[in-house]
Amino acid sequence: xxxxxxxxxxxxxxxxxxxxxxxxxxxGLNAARCxxxxxDCEALPEGLDPRDYAGVxxxxxxxxxxxxxxxxxxxxARIERAVLSLMPAITGSDHPFMGCCYGIGIxxxxxxxxxxxxxxxxxxxxxxxxxxxxxxxxxxxEGFPQEFEAFVGHKEALQVLPEGCxxxxxxxxxxFQMVRHGRHVYATQFxxxxxxxxxxxxxxxxxxxxYFPPETADALIATCHAAExxxxxxxxxxxxxxxx
Numbered sequence: 001x002x003x004x005x006x007x008x009x010x011x012x013x014x015x016x017x018x019x020x021x022x023x024x025x026x027x028g029l030n031a032a033r034c035x036x037x038x039x040d041c042e043a044l045p046e047g048l049d050p051r052d053y054a055g056v057x058x059x060x061x062x063x064x065x066x067x068x069x070x071x072x073x074x075x076x077a078r079i080e081r082a083v084l085s086l087m088p089a090i091t092g093s094d095h096p097f098m099g100c101c102y103g104i105g106i107x108x109x110x111x112x113x114x115x116x117x118x119x120x121x122x123x124x125x126x127x128x129x130x131x132x133x134x135x136x137x138x139x140x141x142e143g144f145p146q147e148f149e150a151f152v153g154h155k156e157a158l159q160v161l162p163e164g165c166x167x168x169x170x171x172x173x174x175x176f177q178m179v180r181h182g183r184h185v186y187a188t189q190f191x192x193x194x195x196x197x198x199x200x201x202x203x204x205x206x207x208x209x210x211y212f213p214p215e216t217a218d219a220l221i222a223t224c225h226a227a228e229x230x231x232x233x234x235x236x237x238x239x240x241x242x243x244x
Contacts, residue, residue: 001244002054003035009061009079009102011040015205019059022193026233027057027240039079050086051095055243057236058083060101060191062209065109066116066156084110091185096243098236099187104179105156107187113162117155120174122189124153124203124212124220126227127171129178129190135168138180140238148231150177150190151199151224153211157189178235186239192232196225 006023010016016038024030035053037044050056063076072080083103087110090097099107108115126149135141158176161167169178169188178188194202200221207217 001033002052003033004029004240004244005050005053005056006034006036006059007056007083008036008038008059009040009063009083010038010059011062011075012205015202016040016059018198018201019193022195022198023057023059023236026193026195027236029240033244039082040075043078044082044085048086050090050097051093055096055098055239056086056090057239058097058099058103058106059193060103062206063102064117064156065102065105080106091181094182094184096239097185097187098192098239100193101154101189101191104158104176104187104189107179107181107185108158108162111162111164111181114159115156116159117157118159120157120159120176122152122154122157122171122173124199125223126150126229127152127173127177127190129169129171132167132170134166134180135178138166138168139242140186140235141168141178144231144234149227149229150188150192150232151194151227151229152177152190153202154189155211184243188232188235190232192235195229195233196227199224 008016083106105115129150157174165179165181171177207214
């Protein structure tokens with residue numbers, strides 16, 4: 001079996017390790033089936049070709065692709081360049097890709113669609129996602145309930161559906177919760193790897209990063225634990241089963 005390439009963007013070690021563990025758990029993977037690269041502290045190997053892997057999974061992170069260049073730290077800019085450098089090969093060959101959270105911004109930026117903070121930013125917590133007609137027919141979502149909850153928390157979002165993309169999932173605060181480019185390139189606004197415990201850890205890590213007033217952290221954690229977020233993890237599992 002070929003490995004999956006997992007690209008991580010979080011500069012906080014605890015958050016990156018927690019995300020990696022969650023991806024492995026929800027996707028049904030083990031470390032032997034993955035090539036993990038933390039882009040905050042290591043560069044892409046020279047000559048790396050994403051098509052040498054069964055698929056590419058990109059995690060989330062605190063950066064925003066829509067921020068002005070001068071507002072990005074050196075690390076954020078380097079991470080963004082690294083992921084974007086792989087996208088021509090991925091979309092050009094329709095190679096399996098799952099961009100989680102930050103990944104939908106990367107896909108939108110690569111396709112020269114509008115990604116910004118103008119509309120559709122979401123507070124931290126659960127949101128109700130709804131299947132579109134295309135979503136109900138998609139292999140990763142087939143048989144899903146018409147509505148289900150997922151965990152979100154974003155400052156930016158796709159403002160329009162990128163050209164060449166199918167619209168798979170929507171929500172009231174953000175219409176573009178999941179899209180597919182071609183047949184095999186996917187991206188989600190929500191976090192398919194996250195459950196209540198995972199999001200509690202994220203809330204504690206990012207409580208002073210401007211996503212929410214820090215004093216509301218405990219209430220947000222309680223809300224996340226009370227939510228019934230069970231469907232999104234099946235998206236990761238199906239992605240790995242389909243392409244692995």
